[in-house]
Amino acid sequence: MSEDVHEVYAIRYAHHKRRSPANFLDGDPHDVLQPLDYFVWAIVGPSGTIIVDTGFDDAMAQKRQREMIKPVRDGLAALGIAADSVKTVIVSHLHYDHCGNYDLFPHACYHLQDREMAYATGRCMCHQALRLPFEADDVVAMVRKVFAGRAAFHDGEDEIAPGVTVHHIGGHSKGLQSVRVKTRRGYVVLAADASHLYAHIDGGRVFPITYNVGEVVEGYRTLKKLATSPRHVVPGHDPLVLARYPAAKPGLEGWVVRLDVDPKE
Ligand SMILES: [Zn+2]
Numbered sequence: 001m002s003e004d005v006h007e008v009y010a011i012r013y014a015h016h017k018r019r020s021p022a023n024f025l026d027g028d029p030h031d032v033l034q035p036l037d038y039f040v041w042a043i044v045g046p047s048g049t050i051i052v053d054t055g056f057d058d059a060m061a062q063k064r065q066r067e068m069i070k071p072v073r074d075g076l077a078a079l080g081i082a083a084d085s086v087k088t089v090i091v092s093h094l095h096y097d098h099c100g101n102y103d104l105f106p107h108a109c110y111h112l113q114d115r116e117m118a119y120a121t122g123r124c125m126c127h128q129a130l131r132l133p134f135e136a137d138d139v140v141a142m143v144r145k146v147f148a149g150r151a152a153f154h155d156g157e158d159e160i161a162p163g164v165t166v167h168h169i170g171g172h173s174k175g176l177q178s179v180r181v182k183t184r185r186g187y188v189v190l191a192a193d194a195s196h197l198y199a200h201i202d203g204g205r206v207f208p209i210t211y212n213v214g215e216v217v218e219g220y221r222t223l224k225k226l227a228t229s230p231r232h233v234v235p236g237h238d239p240l241v242l243a244r245y246p247a248a249k250p251g252l253e254g255w256v257v258r259l260d261v262d263p264k265e
């Protein structure tokens with residue numbers, strides 16, 4: 001494996017049944033079942049293992065009425081990754097479904113955008129409409145990591161390891177970042193919530209939770225520019241990811257898939 005080429009995996013941990021009007025800013029006339037899956041991602045390469053986002057735990061699943069499928073720790077273990085050996089975690093943004101389980105990686109440094117921390121601890125959180133997808137305990141846990149010397153801040157584009165870069169997108173959350181990874185099939189982009197579903201980036205449509213609509217739709221262009229092809233962009237919550245990509249290993253179908261090989265369709 002060359003110095004900067006990585007394997008990339010999507011690990012599903014939770015699920016939410018919902019209908020399509022809940023997934024688009026202006027609703028959806030088709031009103032069909034369009035559930036969301038919840039993922040964390042693992043990047044495995046010569047610089048070690050990098051985890052993108054940390055998911056939520058059982059207690060949060062109950063509080064937010066989401067269905068826990070398999071705890072994040074189990075998904076990592078299925079890939080042979082011991083959470084306490086992970087040194088690097090990239091946090092796409094601080095919404096409750098991306099930054100929980102904060103004791104799972106006791107030896108990791110957490111990478112996030114300046115703007116996301118400022119947003120999640122500043123005046124915008126005075127407004128219920130904006131703080132809805134955040135949990136105060138999650139934000140406090142990140143503040144504690146800052147004071148423990150276990151956070152690293154980025155302002156826009158930055159390199160985490162050779163072949164792995166973060167890119168500020170904003171839009172859905174003010175400091176949302178996506179991750180570009182060099183793989184054997186080219187540059188794969190883990191959009192996280194810069195595109196919840198393929199339908200968002202493909203149709204130029206917008207998820208209802210949004211800080212800035214202009215940044216969301218500009219973000220789609222950025223994601224496509226960063227990726228080797230549109231088929232290299234991986235949305236953050238789409239069950240189709242599990243259908244399009246092969247299982248990481250036999251037995252992990254519908255749970256852990258490999259993203260550094262071409263999708264089936
Ligand atoms: Zn989000």
Ligand SMILES: [Zn+2]
Pocket residue numbers: 095097098193236237
């Ligand atoms: Zn999310």
